[in-house]
Amino acid sequence: MTDSNPSFLGRISLAVSAFFRILGDGEFAAAVLRVRDGGAAAQAQTQAPSPAPKAAPTLKEASPDAALQLLGLLQRDARFIDFVEEDIKRFSDADIGAAARLVHEGCRATLREHFTIRPVRDEAEGSRVTLQEGxxxxxxxxxxxxxxxxxxxxxxSHRGWRVDDVRLPKLAESHNAKVIAPAEVEL
Known part of the structure; x- marks a missing residue:
């Protein structure tokens, strides 16, 4: 694995950490948009004349509480953070695969319980499509x-995903969303 080509598990970890940081950090989200739009703009300039510049979108501040709550649910139901934070170099591929199955099952159950997720496109991957203007x-x-x-x-090449419904539990005023999994002390 190299930094320019992370492994599948490395990409999962990167995607999830970027997802939560984008939700909780407006400045980071703006930087991601600049990188994404800058890369697309540079590619478009070399391939086609660019249209007149559009006004920059208005960015809204995202509350980190929902992201932290989801992270807590993934930890509770799938031990997600334990898995991602574990140094897996010392484990065999079979051990990692067994753990990944448990984490996958728990993450999937959590997502299905709290979100209605469906593909952006209904056609099968590999299908030919025509995208009209607009x-x-x-x-x-x-x-x-x-x-x-x-x-x-x-x-x-990928149908995409969209969320149709979110069903996160309501949080009490006194709930500290930053504690996504309390420490456990056995007596």
């Missing part, structure tokens, strides 16, 4: 040789 660029990312303007014809 397609939702927040829900569909163009990859590959992006040249010109819509309509675009291509194949679905």
């Amino acid at each position: 397609f939702d660029a927040s829900a569909i990312r163009l990859t590959g040789n992006v040249v010109g303007r819509a309509p675009f014809v291509g194949s679905i």
Whole structure:
């Protein structure tokens, strides 16, 4: 594994940590948007003339409480943080695979209990689709040789995911969301 090509588990860890940091840190979210939009803008400039610049979007401050609550639920039901924070170098692939199955099962159950998640696109991966002008660029990312303007014809390489409903438990005023898993002291 290299820094430029992290392993599958490394990418999961990176994606989850970036997800929670984006939810809890508005400045980090803005930096991610700048990197994402800057990379796309640089690619578009080399491939097609750029349209007139649009006004920068208004960023809203995200409350970290919901992200911390989800992290706590994933820890409670799947021991997610224990798994990610464990140094797995000393374990065999079979041991890691067995642990990953348990974490996967718990994470999946937690997501299904607290979110209604569905694919952005209903077509099967590999299906050919045509994207007309005005397609939702927040829900569909163009990859590959992006040249010109819509309509675009291509194949679905990932159907995407969207959340239709969130059912997180309500938090008491006194709840400290930063404590995602209390320490345990056995007597």
